[in-house]
Amino acid sequence: MSGAAEGAGIARRRLLMAAPLAGAGLAGVAFWRMLSGMSRGSFDPHDIHAPVLNRPVPDFALPDQAPGQGFGAADLRALTAPVLVNFFASWCIPCVAEMPALNLLKARLPIWGIAYKDKPEDAAGFVRRAGNPYTRIASDLPGLTAIDWGVSGVPESYLIGPGGVIRWHNAAALDDGTIRDTLLPLAAGLRR
Amino acid sequence: MNPELGNFALALACCLAGGQAVLPLVGAQRRDARLMALAPALAVGQLLALGFSFACLVDAAISDDFSVQNVAANSAVAKPLLYKITGVWGNHEGSILLWALILGICGGAVALFGRNLPSALRARVIAVLGGVSAGFQLFCLTTSNPFDRVWPAPLDGQGMNPLLQDPGLAFHPPILYTGYVGFAVPFAFAVAALIEGRVDAAWGRWVRPWAVAAWCFLTCGIALGSWWSYYVLGWGGYWFWDPVENASLIPWLTGTALVHSAIVVEKREALKIWTVLLAIGTFSFSLSGTFLVRSGILNSVHAFANDPARGVFILGLLALVIGGSLLLFAVRAPSLVAGGLFAPVSREGLLVVNNILLCSICAVVLTGTMYPPFMSLLFGRTISVGKPFFDATTVPLTIPLLAFMGFGPMMPWKRAQLWPVLRRLWWAGVAMLAAFVLLAWRIGDVLPLLAATGAVWVIAASVADIAERIRLFRLPPAASLQRARLLPRAALGAALAHAGVGVSVLGLAAMSQAQHRIVEVRVGQTEMLAGDAWTLTAVRAAPGPNYTALIATIEVRHAGRLVTVLHPSKRTFASQNQTTTEVSIHTNLMSDLYGVLGDRHGSDADPTYVLRLHYNPLAPWMWLGGLIMALGGALSLSDRRVRVGAPRRAAAPAMVAAQ
Numbered sequence: 001m002s003g004a005a006e007g008a009g010i011a012r013r014r015l016l017m018a019a020p021l022a023g024a025g026l027a028g029v030a031f032w033r034m035l036s037g038m039s040r041g042s043f044d045p046h047d048i049h050a051p052v053l054n055r056p057v058p059d060f061a062l063p064d065q066a067p068g069q070g071f072g073a074a075d076l077r078a079l080t081a082p083v084l085v086n087f088f089a090s091w092c093i094p095c096v097a098e099m100p101a102l103n104l105l106k107a108r109l110p111i112w113g114i115a116y117k118d119k120p121e122d123a124a125g126f127v128r129r130a131g132n133p134y135t136r137i138a139s140d141l142p143g144l145t146a147i148d149w150g151v152s153g154v155p156e157s158y159l160i161g162p163g164g165v166i167r168w169h170n171a172a173a174l175d176d177g178t179i180r181d182t183l184l185p186l187a188a189g190l191r192r
Numbered sequence: 193m194n195p196e197l198g199n200f201a202l203a204l205a206c207c208l209a210g211g212q213a214v215l216p217l218v219g220a221q222r223r224d225a226r227l228m229a230l231a232p233a234l235a236v237g238q239l240l241a242l243g244f245s246f247a248c249l250v251d252a253a254i255s256d257d258f259s260v261q262n263v264a265a266n267s268a269v270a271k272p273l274l275y276k277i278t279g280v281w282g283n284h285e286g287s288i289l290l291w292a293l294i295l296g297i298c299g300g301a302v303a304l305f306g307r308n309l310p311s312a313l314r315a316r317v318i319a320v321l322g323g324v325s326a327g328f329q330l331f332c333l334t335t336s337n338p339f340d341r342v343w344p345a346p347l348d349g350q351g352m353n354p355l356l357q358d359p360g361l362a363f364h365p366p367i368l369y370t371g372y373v374g375f376a377v378p379f380a381f382a383v384a385a386l387i388e389g390r391v392d393a394a395w396g397r398w399v400r401p402w403a404v405a406a407w408c409f410l411t412c413g414i415a416l417g418s419w420w421s422y423y424v425l426g427w428g429g430y431w432f433w434d435p436v437e438n439a440s441l442i443p444w445l446t447g448t449a450l451v452h453s454a455i456v457v458e459k460r461e462a463l464k465i466w467t468v469l470l471a472i473g474t475f476s477f478s479l480s481g482t483f484l485v486r487s488g489i490l491n492s493v494h495a496f497a498n499d500p501a502r503g504v505f506i507l508g509l510l511a512l513v514i515g516g517s518l519l520l521f522a523v524r525a526p527s528l529v530a531g532g533l534f535a536p537v538s539r540e541g542l543l544v545v546n547n548i549l550l551c552s553i554c555a556v557v558l559t560g561t562m563y564p565p566f567m568s569l570l571f572g573r574t575i576s577v578g579k580p581f582f583d584a585t586t587v588p589l590t591i592p593l594l595a596f597m598g599f600g601p602m603m604p605w606k607r608a609q610l611w612p613v614l615r616r617l618w619w620a621g622v623a624m625l626a627a628f629v630l631l632a633w634r635i636g637d638v639l640p641l642l643a644a645t646g647a648v649w650v651i652a653a654s655v656a657d658i659a660e661r662i663r664l665f666r667l668p669p670a671a672s673l674q675r676a677r678l679l680p681r682a683a684l685g686a687a688l689a690h691a692g693v694g695v696s697v698l699g700l701a702a703m704s705q706a707q708h709r710i711v712e713v714r715v716g717q718t719e720m721l722a723g724d725a726w727t728l729t730a731v732r733a734a735p736g737p738n739y740t741a742l743i744a745t746i747e748v749r750h751a752g753r754l755v756t757v758l759h760p761s762k763r764t765f766a767s768q769n770q771t772t773t774e775v776s777i778h779t780n781l782m783s784d785l786y787g788v789l790g791d792r793h794g795s796d797a798d799p800t801y802v803l804r805l806h807y808n809p810l811a812p813w814m815w816l817g818g819l820i821m822a823l824g825g826a827l828s829l830s831d832r833r834v835r836v837g838a839p840r841r842a843a844a845p846a847m848v849a850a851q
Contacts, residue, residue, distance in 0.1 A: 017522045
């Protein structure tokens, strides 16, 4: 600081002293763009929808999770009708909360579950207690598949369209309202 | 008193602040003594008007005047009186008014207690404070007026967010805001010095007490806020690296650097330009923290008035305040004369290292906090940066900081020899090694182990520093006591503050060893955690004043002996249709047993309950350390030498405290 000050040309010092202003100016412009985007509705920093939306499901193959049969990307890409993929864990309290809604939903839309970072016996016990809405269940014990899917926390659900394309993402516990108003109409649209 | 008068007083204060921003500045440029003399009068007038305005809002809240939109939206007849008062700043509009009021108090304090400042400097400082005040009051009047009326007036209000109905949060904002806003004074001094083109030792002496006072409040505010999130939000973790928490940590880090670099300006007339930049930067971070929280740009759990329109106003204000001061810095700073040479191994040298480390920590916290919105803006990708990033980046920078903190206060100025300092610290080194060996058995992870060792080193070195100064065990006890009495309070304060950092870091490191379990149990069932048996013995319903509660009884036994009975509960507030959890904590200062009651499942005949059980070793030390740090700062403020050559009554910061 004071050492650098000596001997250095005044021009270089000017450049150095202007650096904070330049940084603040850049940040200011960026903030202004964020704010104008927010008021137009084109920018939403709270929107944590995964970067995988409208893309094919990432490659993965997961082992069985009792009491169901595991699955992988190939199974999803072979689909001809929509399926909901639901990441859950026995240690997650919102997952408990969404189970009644999932149990009602399973009659109208197949649900495939992925147990995220959960010991197989804990996940099996969870499904036994809460009722099993899942057609197939896979186990993602190391949580690496979830990273590719852009999961930031459980529960998260993805609506997979025919051909294994991710059509919708919900990063919260599903409730009856979301299922009725958003999920089922989307699924019906994909069936046609 | 009524809301219209309050509104009028606010507008009046805004006009006075506008005058305060312009007239003294013109006076100082023209060397016009009469115009300069207006500064204190305007500042005090503005403070009185603001105080009256704030009193009107409090009065409206106490008297249940629901024709005031703000009261109708945030209060209710059934609310306890204390929370009617504290609820005034428990919402966006009221908290901005409180912000403005504290800023007014700062301006008034400079006006009243800065009589010994050179009149031109004082006029400029007060003018800068007036300008910032005017901006905030205009913001208050135009986009978030707390006195807006609603017609027809409802019979009862909507009540307060139940989470805010808590003494911790009631007193947290005023303390935190005093910390944030207090840095406006060093900022104003920095801008005034840039206008004058002169920074000298006297400037450092004036700035430092203000910076230390603001730093004490900010430290207390952060500690209180973190404690509140621990016991009210039921996070069980202490520091969530939430963007709003980071928004207060960033100015704290630069403020800590400022407090240290101002010493170098005062004693050695070196680091002047850097200190001016830190003073500007610290207040800029305080302001932008407010902006980021209120505009909704940061994705935080603290949902607080997300409104882009307000964001645009604050952004304009920031552009003026931050942009203006940095522009002034870019133009004027190159011509400030640097001075005070020193060798790398010296107290100045270590203070530079301290500044570099603190600013590096600040830079990584800033990067982690701002990365998600910037990535989203530039590449449309959403990314969340969480605890692992912050732990991995801040801890390795904190460890060398702790290592240097032990030496710093013992180093002589200008040029020092390392060996004599090391020799005086030998037993602190022994304590550190002993701690390392003892802890290595219990802490498996490297970073928490090193952090804990460093913390022990800092505490031991602080004790060694004081012991050395009073020649403990080398002189007779009476003589040592006499030396202790004559010891400058600044030295004691510094040692205490450093030890406080050590205590906090020990608490943080120990929390890496915390254990927790989430279980679903029936009444009567027992679960084991960290060697304790936790038994849910009963769950009963109980009515509260404006809620109904479900209270659990959990008995914790260690080896068959009853340790404590916890009563975590859930409260349901019918009027807001909201549920809060009341955590139950048993502490013995060495560890916390922490229980949370979760959801109820199963049938009415056979209900099960979700419980979250935590064992948190040394948890209370984290906040205790913050308190010790603030106490150290206050002690050094009371040093007689701080006052010599400074404003006649440099007890000014203490005055702010009293208010």
